[in-house]
Amino acid sequence: MKLLWTLILLGLTSAAPTKKIxxxxxxxxxxxxxxxxxxxxxxxxxxxxxxxxxxxxxxxxxxxxxxxxxxxxxxxxxxxxxxxxxxxxxxxxxxxxxxxxxxxxxxxxxxxxxxxxxxxxxxxxxxxxxxxxxxxxxxxxxxxxxxxxxxxxxxxxxVDQPIYTIYLRKNIQNGDAGVITYGGVDSINCGSVIAYQPLAKYDDYVIAFSGISYGSYANSSTYTTLVDSTSVSIGGPPSVIANMAKVVGAIPDEGYLFYQVDCDKKIPSFTFTIGGKQYTVDSNQQLGPKNATSNMCPFAKSYCNIYDPGNKRLGFALPKGQ
CATH class of the missing domain: 2.40.70.10 (Acid Proteases)
Incomplete structure (x- = not known):
């Protein structure tokens, strides 16, 4: 079974016609x-x-x-x-x-x-x-x-707002992986917005994060990271990932790009800080099903991602019921 790591942690003018979400x-x-x-x-x-x-x-x-x-x-x-x-x-x-x-x-x-x-x-x-x-x-x-x-x-x-929200289900149901909302925040599947974070640069959805904590491993350095809800995994600097892998005894592939861990192994939650707010990816979101390739998106399944290109920022909200 795979414990997947690779980085998802990655002047407007208005008019008048009918606007909708x-x-x-x-x-x-x-x-x-x-x-x-x-x-x-x-x-x-x-x-x-x-x-x-x-x-x-x-x-x-x-x-x-x-x-x-x-x-x-x-x-x-x-x-x-x-x-x-x-x-x-x-x-x-x-x-x-x-x-x-x-x-x-x-x-x-x-x-x-x-x-x-x-x-x-x-x-x-x-x-x-x-x-x-x-x-x-x-x-x-x-x-x-x-x-x-x-x-x-x-x-x-x-649309009234040039934004979109991606909500991904924890478990894909008959090919239904989640919901995308065009033109607004998804108020049906997502709770209140925790915070918006300005982009570190505008040509990608890159933000700053810090304060990594994973079991016995902690790192207070600040990094920039790409947030990509359509990627399948979480990744980061090689030294950080290697230290996190040691915590759970994860085994790297030949290129040290992905790590695998036994499905029955107990693994800790992954916590980090974005703009002064702490975000956690639970242990059950880091493991995919046995002997299967899965669209994991552990961070995107733990939080609704709100993409706001007009205001050059990203927002995060907890899915309802979580």
Missing amino acids: IQNTIGSIPGLYVVNVTIGTPNQQFLVQLDTYNNGLFVQDKSCGYCNHTFDSSKSSTYKFLNQNTSLGGNNYIIGQDIINLGLSPNLLPIPNTIIEQDAMPLYYADGLLGLGLQHDGGFGFIGNNLPILVNAYNQGV
Whole structure:
């Protein structure tokens, strides 16, 4: 059984149209969290990988000969061709713009003028990737240079707040891994916000944390850490992880990237401090099921994560009933 460690610990303008908050189920397929989106007019529906690190919408294009489900821009009356990125995929890597809907009908959040990247690259498990990260260089094609999707929605008056909340269930139920709330805080599944923490830098969801405590090991140093609800594990500086592994007798793999511990071993809770507030990941959230690959996200399952790109901050709340 794996005890997983790798780091999830990682000028807006308003308009007037109808504003709304919607919720959508987060699904689970091998190694991925997925959500529904539709693109174009009429809607073409896709199941895309949820990604809080990259920024933008990537989808398999109809030119892909090995893809099961692809986007056909010629069938959308609202589609606009913008460019081709020949350095990545030759003439098959297309940059376009269209209306997208986050969610699943009839619970949809329409966002006009959204940048879409199309390529003939098959993704196998999903039809594309929905990046809800921040504006930075890198990623798929032009992704990273685009305005964050929820900020784009806010600037067009689609939502009151350019934020989203991720709530993950402690146990995946028939592929239902949790809920994503677009345009607000999830008041159904999450309690009051414990605190908001400003980002240490704006191109990723990176915050400062300190005061690590794990059984007999303690470290008062301050670190910066990436918070990524779509990652599968908690990680950190090699020396810190090695000391934490010693506490429970965890065995590293050949590359010292992951550690394994016996499922029946008693392990301590993991506690650290963010902005003067203490956060704890219980021992039962650090162990996955025997002989199985699991979407763990131990920190994200212990706390609701509230992503606020407009105000350059992250918020945390306890799931209700916890």
